[in-house]
Structures are given as C-alpha cells and as structure tokens.
Amino acid sequence: MKIPRLTTLAxxxxxxxxxxxxLIGAPxxxxxxxxxxxxxxxxxxxxxxxAGYTGLICLCPHAFVGLAAYTMxxxxxxxxxxxxxxxxxxxxxxxxxxxxxxxxxxxKGIYFAIGTLVLPEVLKQWxxxxxxxxxxxxxxxxxxxxVIGLAGFSLGNKYWLALAIAAASIFVVHIIxxxxxxxxxTAIRDNENTAASSGVNIFRLKLxxxxxxxFIMGIAGAAYFIHNPKIQPSGGFSISWLLLPLMxxxxxxxxxxEGPIIGAAIVTFLRFLLADYGAWSLFIxxxxxxxxxxxxxxxxxxxxxxxxxxxxxxxxxxxxEGKIRRT
Amino acid sequence: MPETAVLSVDRxxxxxxxxxxxxxxxFEVQAGEVLGLMGPNGAGxxxxxxxxxxxxxxxxxxVNFCGRDITGLPAHKLCHLGIARTYQIPQPFTSLSAxxxxxxxxxxxxxxxxxxxHDKIFDLVNLSEQKDMLxxxxxxxxxxxxxxxxxxxxxxxxxxxxxxxxxxSDRELPRILGIIEEIRKMxxxxxxxxxxxxxxVEAVDRIIVIDKGEKIAEGTxxxxxxxxxxxxxxxx
Numbered sequence: 001m002k003i004p005r006l007t008t009l010a011x012x013x014x015x016x017x018x019x020x021x022x023l024i025g026a027p028x029x030x031x032x033x034x035x036x037x038x039x040x041x042x043x044x045x046x047x048x049x050x051a052g053y054t055g056l057i058c059l060c061p062h063a064f065v066g067l068a069a070y071t072m073x074x075x076x077x078x079x080x081x082x083x084x085x086x087x088x089x090x091x092x093x094x095x096x097x098x099x100x101x102x103x104x105x106x107x108k109g110i111y112f113a114i115g116t117l118v119l120p121e122v123l124k125q126w127x128x129x130x131x132x133x134x135x136x137x138x139x140x141x142x143x144x145x146x147v148i149g150l151a152g153f154s155l156g157n158k159y160w161l162a163l164a165i166a167a168a169s170i171f172v173v174h175i176i177x178x179x180x181x182x183x184x185x186t187a188i189r190d191n192e193n194t195a196a197s198s199g200v201n202i203f204r205l206k207l208x209x210x211x212x213x214x215f216i217m218g219i220a221g222a223a224y225f226i227h228n229p230k231i232q233p234s235g236g237f238s239i240s241w242l243l244l245p246l247m248x249x250x251x252x253x254x255x256x257x258e259g260p261i262i263g264a265a266i267v268t269f270l271r272f273l274l275a276d277y278g279a280w281s282l283f284i285x286x287x288x289x290x291x292x293x294x295x296x297x298x299x300x301x302x303x304x305x306x307x308x309x310x311x312x313x314x315x316x317x318x319x320x321e322g323k324i325r326r327t
Numbered sequence: 328m329p330e331t332a333v334l335s336v337d338r339x340x341x342x343x344x345x346x347x348x349x350x351x352x353x354f355e356v357q358a359g360e361v362l363g364l365m366g367p368n369g370a371g372x373x374x375x376x377x378x379x380x381x382x383x384x385x386x387x388x389x390v391n392f393c394g395r396d397i398t399g400l401p402a403h404k405l406c407h408l409g410i411a412r413t414y415q416i417p418q419p420f421t422s423l424s425a426x427x428x429x430x431x432x433x434x435x436x437x438x439x440x441x442x443x444x445h446d447k448i449f450d451l452v453n454l455s456e457q458k459d460m461l462x463x464x465x466x467x468x469x470x471x472x473x474x475x476x477x478x479x480x481x482x483x484x485x486x487x488x489x490x491x492x493x494x495x496s497d498r499e500l501p502r503i504l505g506i507i508e509e510i511r512k513m514x515x516x517x518x519x520x521x522x523x524x525x526x527x528v529e530a531v532d533r534i535i536v537i538d539k540g541e542k543i544a545e546g547t548x549x550x551x552x553x554x555x556x557x558x559x560x561x562x563x
Contacts, residue, residue, distance in 0.1 A: 087389045180434055184422075190420035197380055199406035199435040199481055 006317040013119035013298075018163055022156030035227055038162035038270040042169040043241065044248035044260035044267075046213040049173050052255035053182070054187040054209040057110070058102075059117035059242055062095035064214045065221025066123060066236035073145040073231050082149055086222050093218025094211050101207050113275045147229035158227045163256035165223055168210045169216050173257065176212075185209060189255075217245075244271075247285060251292045253299025262300050331394045333358045333485055333516045334379065339388030341374055348374045349385070350540040356485070361507065361517040363531035365551070367560055371540040373415060373519040375488050379518070380403040380412040393484065401446055406436055411483035415490045415520075417470035419462035425449075426458045429480040436481025441514075452476045452507055453502065463490060468499060475506060486510060488512065488519040492526045505531050528552075 043061060050056040055316060068089030075085030104115045176182050184205045187195040196202055221241060225231050244267055245260075252263025269286070274281030296303040304310065332355035341349040349371045356362045364372045377383045379390060384399035391397065411432070420428050427446050441519060449455045452472040457465060462473060471491060478486050494504045500523070507530045510517055521527055527534060527548055534551045536544040538560040542552050551557055 045408075047366055183427065184435060186423060186427075187420045187435075191418050193382065193402075194418040194420065194477075195431065195435075196402035197406055197412050198432040198477060199403050199404045200431065230534070240349055249456070 006321055011319075015163075015167055019160065022159050028155060028247040031147070031155055033268060034273060035155075035159050035162045036224075036271070037264055038159075038166035039220050040244050040248055040268055041166040041260060041264040042162075043217055043245040044252070044264045045166070045169040045173055046216045046220075047245035048249045048252075048254060048256075048260045049209060050177070050213050051249060052176065052259070053173075053185045053189060054206055055192075056184075056206060056210065057113040057116075058210070058213070059113050059223075060119045061217050061245055062122035062237045062239060063096065063116075063123055064217040065224075065241040066120065066127070066231075066233070067094040067096050068218030068222040069231050070127065070145070072225065073147045073229075076148045076320040077145070077163070078194045082147060082153075082226060085147075086219060086226070089217045090218035093221075094215040097210050097214030098207070101210055105203060105206060120237045120239075120242075124233045127233035127237065144232040147225055149153065150226060150229055153226070155227075158223075161223055161226070162220075165216070165220050169220070170257075172212065174217065176209075177183070177257065181208060199221045212267070215239035247289055249299075250289060251299055253301025254302075256299065256301035259299050259301040266300075332356060332391070333360075333393055334374075334518065335391040336379070336468055337389045337391065339375070339378060339385045339390060341371075341378060341383060345390075347540050349537075351388070352537070352542050354535050354542065354545065356516055356518060357401045358516055359514055360513065361511055361519065361532050362528055363527045363534040364518060364520045364537060365534050366537035370537045370560075373489055374540075375537070376412065376489055376518070376520060380410060380487055391473075401437070403472065406481055406483075409480050409482075409484035410487065411436075411478035411485070413471075413474035413478050413485040413489055413491055415493070417467065417474050419465075419470055419473055420476075421463040422461070424453055424459050424461055425465065425469075425476070428462055428473060429458075430474055432477045433478035433482075436483075443482070445480065448476045448479050451479070452506060459514075459539060460531075468495065471495070479510070483515065485516045485518065488517060488521075490520055490522060492521055492523040495523075500525060 018034070021034065021204065043065075047058065047061060050058045065143055066088075071089035071092040072082060072085035075088055076082050080088065098120060100116075104112055107115045176185070184195070184200045188202055188205060192202060223238075225236070248263030248267045250262050250263070251266055252261065253259030267285075270281070270285055274284055277284070292299065300307070334356040336352060336354050339352050340347065352375065354362075364375065366372050374383065378385050381397075381402035381404070383399055389396055389398045392405070392408060392410060395408070398410065400408075406562055420431060423431070426445065426449075429448060433445065443451075446455070449458050452475050454469060454472050454476060457469055462470065465473065471494075475488070475491060478488075488507075492500060495503060504526060507517065507519070507526070519526070519531070531548060534544075534546065534548055535542055536551055536554070536557050538556075543556040543560060544554040546554070
C-alpha cells in the first residue's frame with residue numbers, strides 16, 4: 001500500500017496541535033491523561049517492534065523501566081540533573097538488555113518469553129533487600145526513592161517530554177521498517193532458517209532491535225517517574241509496565257504501525273475509566289483482551305484494514321494531492 | 328594443474344543421539360561441476376546438505392569451501408562466503424512479496440560484487456508475472472522456483488538444491504533442467520539432491536550414492552546406475 005505524502009503532513013499537524021495543548025490552556029486533567037497516553041504509546045510501540053516485527057515476545061519491559069527509573073532517581077541524589085539521569089537510565093536499561101541477551105537469545109519462542117519474565121522479578125527482589133547509600137533520605141519499603149531536582153519542571157514541560165518520547169518512538173520504528181534492518185527483521189519473523197541461509201545474522205539483528213527497544217522503554221518509563229517522582233521496587237518493577245504495552249499492542253494490532261497508537265489510546269482510556277473499580281478493572285481489561293484475541297486476532301488495526309476503512313481517507317488524500325500538484 | 332575443489336567434505340559424520348545419520352562421508356566437488364546426491368529415503372542426503380550449509384555442524388570430520396575450513400560456521404556466514412541453498416519444502420518469507428524475498432538475500436547475502444539483476448533472476452525462474460505477489464498467495468510450484476531465485480540472489484559460488492524437481496509435472500521438468508543448465512553456464516557449482524531420475528541422468532556430471540548414512544557409490548550417472556550396491560540399496 002502506497003502511503004500518500006499527505007499522511008506525513010497530517011501526522012505533523014496532529015503533532016503540532018498536541019504540542020500546543022499546554023499553551024492554549026487545555027485542562028490539566030487532559031494533560032495528565034495525554035501524558036500517560038504518550039508514555040504507554042512509547043512502550044507499546046517498542047513492544048510492537050519486538051513482538052510484531054522481531055518475533056521476540058519480550059516479557060521484561062518492567063525490568064527496563066525499573067532500572068532506568070532507579071538510575072535516574074539515584075542519579076539525582078548524586079547531583080545529576082534529571083535530564084542526564086533520564087538518558088543514563090535508558091543507557092543502563094540498554095546495557096542490561098545487552099547483558100541478558102546472551103543467555104535469553106539462546107531460547108526461542110515461548111522459552112524466550114518465560115526466560116525474560118523472571119528477570120524483573122529477580123530485580124524487584126534485589127531492590128527490595130538492597131539498602132542503598134544515603135540511608136537517611138530513602139523512604140518507603142525496600143529501596144524507595146524520590147526523584148529530586150524537579151522544581152520548576154512544570155506539567156507542560158513533562159507533557160512535552162512525553163510527547164517527544166512517543167513521537168520519537170513511532171518515528172524510530174517507521175524508519176527501521178523502511179530500512180535494511182526492517183527487511184531483515186521481517187525475514188527473521190517469517191522464517192529464521194531461511195533468513196540465516198540468506199545471510200541474515202539473526203543474533204545481531206535481534207540484538208539491535210532489543211537494544212533500541214530497551215533504551216526507549218527505559219526512557220519512557222523513567223519519564224513517567226518524573227511526573228510521579230516516587231519510586232519503589234513494587235512500582236518500578238510493576239508488571240503493569242508489561243501488561244500495558246502488551247494489551248495495547250494486541251488490542252491495537254500486532255505487527256501494524258498504527259496498532260500501538262489505537263491500542264494505547266484504548267488502554268489509557270480504560271485505565272482512567274476503570275480506575276475506581278480496583279480489581280474489577282483488571283477483570284474487565286482481561287475480558288476485553290480475550291474478546292479481541294478471539295474476535296479479531298489481527299487487532300483493531302487489522303480489522304480496519306480488512307474492512308477497507310483506510311481506503312476512503314487514502315483516496316481523499318490522493319485526490320487532494322492531485323489537486324495540489326495541478327495548481 | 329591440480330585445481331582446488333570448490334567443496335571438499337572430509338570424513339564427515341553426524342550423530343543425532345544414537346542414530347548415525349551420516350557416517351564418514353568423503354567427496355569433492357570441482358568448480359563448475361554439477362554433482363548429484365542420490366539415495367533412498369532417510370539415507371542422509373538432506374542432513375549432508377544441512378551440514379554443508381551450516382544448519383548443523385558435523386559430529387566429526389571437516390568441510391572445506393574454496394580451500395577454507397568452514398566446519399561449524401553458522402549459516403549466515405556461509406551465505407556470505409558464497410554458499411546458497413534451497414529447501415525441499417519451500418520456506419519463503421510469507422509476509423513479503425516474491426521480490427522482497429529476493430531482496431533479503433541480495434541485501435544480506437554480503438557480496439560486494441553485484442549479482443544478477445533481480446528481473447533477470449525472475450525471468451530465469453519464470454516468476455516475472457508473480458514477483459509482486461505475496462508469497463503466501465503463491466502455489467507450491469511457484470514457491471519452488473522462488474527458492475531457486477532466492478538462492479541465486481545472494482550471488483553464490485556453490486548452490487545446494489534440495490529436491491528442486493520433486494513434485495513437478497512433466498511439462499515443468501524440462502524447464503527445471505534448463506534452469507540448472509543456465510546456472511552451470513554462469514560458472515556456478517551445483518550440488519543437488521534429487522529423486523527424479525531424469526534430472527539425475529540429464530543434468531548431472533557425477534553422482535554420489537548414499538545409503539544408511541554411508542557413501543556406497545560414486546561415478547558418472549551411467550556407472551552408478553549399473554552399480555550392484557546401488558541396485559541393492561534401491562531394489563533390495
């Protein structure tokens with residue numbers, strides 16, 4: 001499917017409008033919702049890069065999020081500006097990904113999934129028992145920390161930060177898919193044996209994808225803790241950091257670029273809608289997930305494609321482009 | 328002048344647990360030669376191809392390619408060195424078009440020198456009309472040809488063809504023989520595993536017969552077909 005050039009323009013317009021929200025006095029609650037949406041979107045986009053395009057069912061995003069957030073928080077206590085901490089955190093997440101890649105990449109499919117699932121649990125336990133330096137200042141159960149040095153960083157700034165991270169994550173995947181790496185990843189996903197005998201270095205490509213995802217998931221997770229600047233092992237390594245992107249990707253449409261966008265919007269909406277119902281919210285989300293998986297295994301994006309929902313806007317855009325060219 | 332063999336397999340053995348799939352097999356393939364591997368079902372032909380292509384590493388023995396020891400190297404590295412293969416049961420990248428399938432091998436094949444133009448490859452294997460179709464929509468016959476096209480796209484020195492003619496119709500067969508002839512004319516070396524006798528007799532310079540993992544005969548098609556051991560292996 002050829003994408004009309006106006007689609008790019010439309011995405012830029014959406015981006016600009018979203019960026020203007022804090023300036024035009026959008027309600028704070030909107031900014032809050034959208035902030036969460038952007039974070040979930042970045043996580044889901046990266047999860048989709050792994051599950052949808054690399055064939056890695058990675059069940060350890062919470063390890064990347066927790067490590068990045070802790071690195072940032074502790075960084076701010078040793079005099080690092082939190083912006084530097086954010087990057088440092090993402091780097092630590094990527095280094096962690098590099099270290100675990102050697103054992104976990106030896107496992108395939110479901111074994112890879114289980115292999116990755118245990119890692120965040122281990123980290124959570126470790127951080128639970130860890131008593132870091134700065135003993136007087138830490139708070140909460142286990143190694144609880146607050147991120148300091150955030151004075152003057154307004155909600156608007158946090159909002160822009162999250163928007164930039166989400167936009168960057170989508171852009172990165174967009175570029176990857178159209179580059180040599182994307183072709184190789186699709187080949188691996190479709191058939192590892194043939195990919196290898198066609199000269200694709202499977203380990204290296206999977207690793208590239210894994211490191212990119214770990215870095216961006218780390219940065220997105222750490223950014224969340226700039227807005228909610230208290231981190232504990234149970235929060236940093238919470239399984240929600242896995243379930244949110246997983247649900248968003250599966251509901252939205254795995255292996256589709258627009259899937260995580262649709263999915264993250266739904267997941268964010270549900271999260272705030274169901275916030276008052278406690279355990280029931282998980283129950284309802286679970287049911288929605290099951291219905292989606294059974295009724296539309298390609299996710300909502302797949303269903304939209306199937307019924308040809310993109311045809312009308314595509315034709316509209318193409319017609320408009322034609323008109324612009326003629327004048 | 329003694330030529331270095333393109334491929335030399337030296338006392339290769341492969342065990343899967345207690346099963347000896349391949350036992351002590353030795354042979355050489357010279358540049359430009361088309362070598363046939365023959366044998367009853369389960370004789371170990373595909374296992375041998377898998378060892379040469381790097382899918383398995385042998386339990387013992389060495390494999391040399393163009394004078395270089397390649398024993399145990401991973402499949403992608405062997406592809407970079409110049410070994411391409413087809414699969415007995417077509418293994419395409421199903422979510423990609425035929426053209427993109429070729430592109431993977433061309434972009435990752437790792438050759439500095441450009442190989443054949445992709446359109447020429449498609450012409451050769453007679454897939455030109457289907458090159459923009461998704462491979463999941465292609466018929467098995469077309470997928471078999473796509474296997475060939477993909478193998479050619481990485482511009483290999485040595486091509487391993489695993490039952491490329493199996494299941495093809497009488498009308499299809501001359502075309503496959505033609506393709507093998509074209510590949511030979513390009514100066515490439517071919518090792519092919521085949522059950523279709525017509526291919527063995529018409530396209531192959533030399534045949535190696537394997538039975539129960541052991542080499543039982545070697546020679547021109549004419550010689551091999553008269554060999555007593557071969558007749559015994561096939562007809563009991």
